[in-house]
Amino acid sequence: MSNFRPQKPADASKQDAYPHIYVKDTDTDLPSFQTTGFGRYSDFHPLAVGGSAQLRTCRDKTLGRTVVMKTLHPHLANNAYMQSRFLREARVTAQLQHPVTVPVYDLGRDLEDRLYFTMKKVEGETVRGIIERQADGDAQAIEHFGLERMLGVLIQVCNGLSYAHAHGVVHRDVKPENILVGSFGEAVLLDWGVAKVWNDEESESDARMMEHQILTDVSQRPGTPLYMSPEQVRGGSDDIDARTDVYSAGAVLYEILTLTEPLRGKQIQETFEKIANEMPPPPRERAPQRQIPAALADIAMTAMAKRPEDRFETMEAMIEAIRNFRGRALVSAG
Template sequence: GQLEHPNIVPVHELGFGENGVPYFTMKLIRGQSFFDWLRDPWRGPGSVERMEAGLEIFLKVCDAVAYAHHRGVIHRDLKPENIMVGDYGQVYLMDWGLAKLTKTKPASGEYAQMEAAGPVGTPMYMAPEQANGKPDEMDERTDVFGLGALLYEIVSGEWPYGPIIDIEDTLDKARRGDVVPIEQANPSVRLPRVLRDIVSRAVAAEPAARYQTVLELQRDVRKFLHGGMHLPNETYDTGQEIIREGDRGDRAYMIVSGRCEASRNADGEKEVLATMEPGEVFGEMALLLDEPRAASVVALEPTTVLVLDKRTLDEGLGGGGWTAAMVRAMAQRFHDLELTVRQSGMRR
């Protein structure tokens, strides 16, 4: 009840009824659980919608957990069933029944008895320290693991500890931190290297090897989702040549800031083809078709570009799911642009 946040369902009233049975009232949520959302056949593992929308939901869950940590509370039962997705994009983190205050004295009374009876939580999403029933070792990084397990399921469609044979088997794997490497989780889904690295770090067996805060994990997922991480960037000074006509290249570029000029040699004279601004792409045909550069590009002012190299392109085209779809869409867009340029007599 002390956690007031847009992504946390508020409890309005808590008390006892006339018959002595405890009750509480909370906001009515219209929508579906994230568990059902993930299992919608239209959102199969690797699909564009599952990846993009699923990660946006994940970021909102991170908001809720980060806020709880700021208030000294860890959730300890992060899983799709405890997340509700509203009809209009609302995301709510539910069920704080296993929550624990991080800055309190050791547990006593009924709470201590519950801890002594064994680990609390859901084995498929448990960090090793939680599965081993060590409440004194649980802190914010325990929830980081839970979020990592959730992220693992979003991107692969599988659980970190593999298929469930029985709960005790899964619990044993959780005690050992025996996570299936994310690249082996689902052969039908090939994930970008940077996303694999994020997931692997979040579900590291040792707390010290994980992200140390939810905000760090959220930052890297947000950078990945919105394009600021998986493509490196370079900065060029005014007048600096980025690509040269006639050279063979294995990189394409997208302008983030600044302006560039594309030109070519026409019978010994410089012919300016275009002035390019943020959002425009150049150098793609040499990358896609292994042809010499058809034009030179020079920075007209300090300019930052994103770089797509051959290795990243091959990783996307060679895999499945949303990465391949994104790269193929880029390739088609580049191809259409090339046809237009050729028809206008201004091939880059």
């Protein structure tokens, strides 16, 4: 649930956005005594800081590539809940081998016995950043991230969620901050740390504890619960299934259409009450100046229905609805 704040590199000139691959990185002999674990990484540079962890770029000396290392903050290193969440994020992300998830390379402990995992370094901008720039009238953001492109991004994310659901995993934290639009058209869904995983009683017990902790966390962070489903707000994990992610994806679609969150109260508790009891204004009412297609507005509102049984039954059904809209729009344009 944490939102990372980018940090400026100590020497930005040495960190090109798209570094070239050189022979010195590909044709170097492997040492006779190979360094493994944390010792294989060097040249650390700060990348971003979140509420529970920090991200740094570093050099994987064995494979000659730059990766991202995520490490728990020192004051959380011995926190059992945060360790559990951290391990879950690393392992869920690693096991969900889909283009929308970041490949995880390594998991271990650093020299100070703190948990870390390394993953692919991805470039791009979050949907949150794009929406904020569009709301500010940024001409470049409006031109480069038109509705058609944003729908393509959302479909990629929904496909990844459908893949996760097929493997018994619910993300539970789908929001614009956690969707990265890559520099080459790819979409990446971040932060699987609060994902729900089924299969046995132990997992279910942990899921209930995790859900309680989510509510405890967001009560201290204004804005975080804006994309939570009504069943998440009520607490407990028994009602959490794939339709929870459908709701959150619908809320993201709503904001893509209107540039405004569906429901927001002046205080966290008021936001919870709105999510539990109120439907947001229809997108075409919320932002009449944006000429929102009626079919897309209907998709967003269906996905955000208060009762799970009134939403799209599966993520595939929501994807199909968006694709049908795009197909009709293409025919009309022709």
